[in-house]
Amino acid sequence: MATLILVRHGRSTANTAGLLAGWTPGVTLDERGAEQAAALPGRLAGLPLAAAVTSPLERCRQTLEPLLAARPGLAVHTEERIGECHYGDWSGRKLSELADEPLMKIVQQHPSGAVFPGGESMRAMQARAVDAVHEWNARIAREHGDDAVYLMCSHGDIIKSLVADALGMHLDLFQRIHVDPCSVTAIRYSPTRPFLLRLGDTGDFATLAPPRADTAAAADKATEDGGNAVVGGGAGAA
Template sequence: MATLILVRHGRSTANTAGVLAGWTPGVHLDERGAAQAAALPQRLAGVPLAAAVTSPLERCLQTLRPLLDARPGLALHTEERIGECHYGDWSGRKLAELADEPLMEVVQHHPSAAAFPGGESMRAMQARAVEAVRDWNARIESEHGEDATYVMCSHGDIIKSVVADALGMHLDVFQRIHVEPCSVTAIRYTRTRPFLLRLGDTGDFGSLVPRGNAGEGGADSGDAVVGGGAGAP
């Protein structure tokens, strides 16, 4: 079956502001995010791509734009099911203040039981994203052959949930996965099982340098960053 290249969108203005964007309109790449997107065509230069699929949100469309400009014949498809988690009443709020919400402990340690007020559950988020990947795998293989590779630009929690499914991990463990802005994750799907080929690859080891507790969660604080975070400074 197809090989899927998952790209998390580049760093956004919400990431740097420490805000949980969700589906809030008008969230764009910041200066660094635009530079990350500009570097994507070279990073994927040796990979033949059958198609590009994107979340409908602006930050994902902006991330793929340089790649599409570099490959004029590459078809772009919009897929609602890989859009960001619907965080409901949490959307647009500061991650620092959300850390004090009782629900955050559930999001961190028992995400399969977490449902955002006025939004969706994390189970529903994963289910729609995995369903979209399965559907696109079948479509790409049907149209381009079983060795085809395609790129999909989405969001941190969406990509983490797809990786968890590919690894046979329960959703309650998915917070152990981290993907940086504009990182590349590759999964090769076969008839009997998926293989994780790359995870959160940026080609930059700066993100491994301890940063201390920046107040928005992450490996140094012991909590995962809901929404994915801003990445290395």
């Protein structure tokens, strides 16, 4: 079966503003996110990518632009099912405000029971993403062979839910997983089981150091230290 390279989009304007973007229109890469996207072709230079698949949201399409420019023959496809979770009425709101919502405890501790008001459940989010990956695995293998490598550009909660599925973890444990903006996660699928090869790899170990107090990463770290995962994935290092 195919090897899937999952790329989270680069840091966005919503990430740095501390907003839960969801499908809110007009969310683009910020300056740091554009730099991350520009570095992506070099980071993936050794991989013979058969195809690229992207969430329809602008921040993902922008993240892939430098890679597609560097590889003009690379086919790119849009896949709605790997688009961000539909957070409904939570979309566009500040994460600091959402922390006090009763639903946040469910999102953190029992996400399989979480349904966003006016949006979708986290179970439905994971199910559609997993279905999309399995269908694309079969298509890529059929068109390019069982050893093919392909890329999907998606979102933090989507990638975390796919990793949880690959590891055989219940969705209620997926908040233990973290992927930074423009990080690379790799899963090799076989007929009997997936193998997680990379998780949230940015190639920068400096991101493991404590963040400065004046950065968005510091706010993310404070949330994690308090026991909560950053819904939507957070802003990563400055």
